[in-house]
Amino acid sequence: MKQEFTLTLDGVEYPVVVEGNTITVNGRPFTVEVAGDGTVLVDGIAYSVALEENRAQVERRSYALEVSGLRITAVAPSPAPSPTPSAPAVAASAGAVLAIMPGKITRVLVQVGQKVRAGDPVCVLEAMKMENELQAKKDGVVRAVYVRPGEDVEKDRVLVEIE
16 A cells, blocks of 8 residues: 655655655655564664654654644554663674774675675774774674664674574
């Protein structure tokens, strides 16, 4: 079923068309999935999203939200809030690539479903005016990418998950 509506974030209007898992915003299509934990995957990159009345929280940034022209017949319940606001969004596993220090992601070199070998570069973290190429710790397949270029990250944040 195709749905069309207008989304206004912080006063800026965006035309939106939804067809299955494809959401087209301003003419640009995105593949969107909602994970069981409430995380939203956009083109394979995970985002923390929460909607409350007329506000949207995306990756802990708050935006004024207004939707016009959309009919909703059923609404899924919002995910339960995490027990502590400072808890990491993703638990680190053996295949997790973590931020080695606070910094900014300048490049993401892998995508979900891609095969990697131990030592392959997966993303680049800029910190203290130096670029640090972060590598896969093991052979496997990229299960999730939790960051995007330009995003600031804290030390020990899970950036990429390899299974």
